[in-house]
Amino acid sequence: MITRVDVLNYLIKVNDVKNYLEIGVNRGKCFFNIKGAKQRIAVDPYFNFSFIKKIRYLVKNPHNFKNKYFEMTSDRFFDSHHKFLKNNPINLTFIDGLHTFSQSLKDTLNSLKYLSDQGIIILHDCNPQDKIAAFPASNIEDARIKFSSHKSWKNIWNGDVWKTIVFLRKNHPELTVSVLDTDHGLGVVKKIPTQEVLPTVFDSISNEDIPQLEYSFLASHRKELLNLVPIEIFLGKE
Numbered sequence: 001m002i003t004r005v006d007v008l009n010y011l012i013k014v015n016d017v018k019n020y021l022e023i024g025v026n027r028g029k030c031f032f033n034i035k036g037a038k039q040r041i042a043v044d045p046y047f048n049f050s051f052i053k054k055i056r057y058l059v060k061n062p063h064n065f066k067n068k069y070f071e072m073t074s075d076r077f078f079d080s081h082h083k084f085l086k087n088n089p090i091n092l093t094f095i096d097g098l099h100t101f102s103q104s105l106k107d108t109l110n111s112l113k114y115l116s117d118q119g120i121i122i123l124h125d126c127n128p129q130d131k132i133a134a135f136p137a138s139n140i141e142d143a144r145i146k147f148s149s150h151k152s153w154k155n156i157w158n159g160d161v162w163k164t165i166v167f168l169r170k171n172h173p174e175l176t177v178s179v180l181d182t183d184h185g186l187g188v189v190k191k192i193p194t195q196e197v198l199p200t201v202f203d204s205i206s207n208e209d210i211p212q213l214e215y216s217f218l219a220s221h222r223k224e225l226l227n228l229v230p231i232e233i234f235l236g237k238e
């Protein structure tokens, strides 16, 4: 499977990415495998990696001494670091923090304020494959409490981030929004006015409806709602 790390590294390779921002870093499985960006910025309220891991990584990748670590929520980061963000416009943002509709939308709108004109936002978890993975829990602990005893739970919680794609496509024609069909769905947001006429399924959705949309609605209209793109096409391999 082509992973988020492959896609992010591909984007860094084909674009001039100076500043990479990752919201929600956890163990650094993605962050520590990003190659090529000049400065990488990590935001997470609880970094789940040791000081030793950070040092080992720096020794292996000495050009990354400029990386910045902000141990705080994304809201606090955007609220309290305007000057840093203004001086370091972001070329590529990877949003993978709290998997709720409201937080992923807020993270996207905040990221857009500091994204360079040619910049790209990638949002993880936009294409959940079952009802449990898509359940709108309030956080991963809440999802674990609800589902750990559930036989069909695959230990995957994507939450309702997919609704952010629906909201952006419905309300932001100044953006081009799609989802790559790989690794739980990678939303792609660019500051380029969309050329697309919205599919008719959007006619039946009001903004007030979006938070309440059910997984069954996504399952019946997945391609149209998400503007799902095969990963091979995105990578120019088809």
Ligand SMILES: C[S@@+](CC[C@H](N)C(=O)[O-])C[C@H]1O[C@@H](n2cnc3c(N)ncnc32)[C@H](O)[C@@H]1O
Pocket: 004, 022, 023, 024, 025, 026, 027, 028, 029, 030, 031, 043, 044, 045, 046, 048, 072, 073, 074, 075, 096, 097, 098, 103
């Ligand atoms: C799925 S993990 C990130 C995985 C990582 N991006 C990767 O690909 O390996 C989600 C992370 O988001 C963090 N998180 C939760 N709420 C957050 C918030 N409000 N702001 C930023 N990060 C948050 C959690 O602490 C957790 O480490």
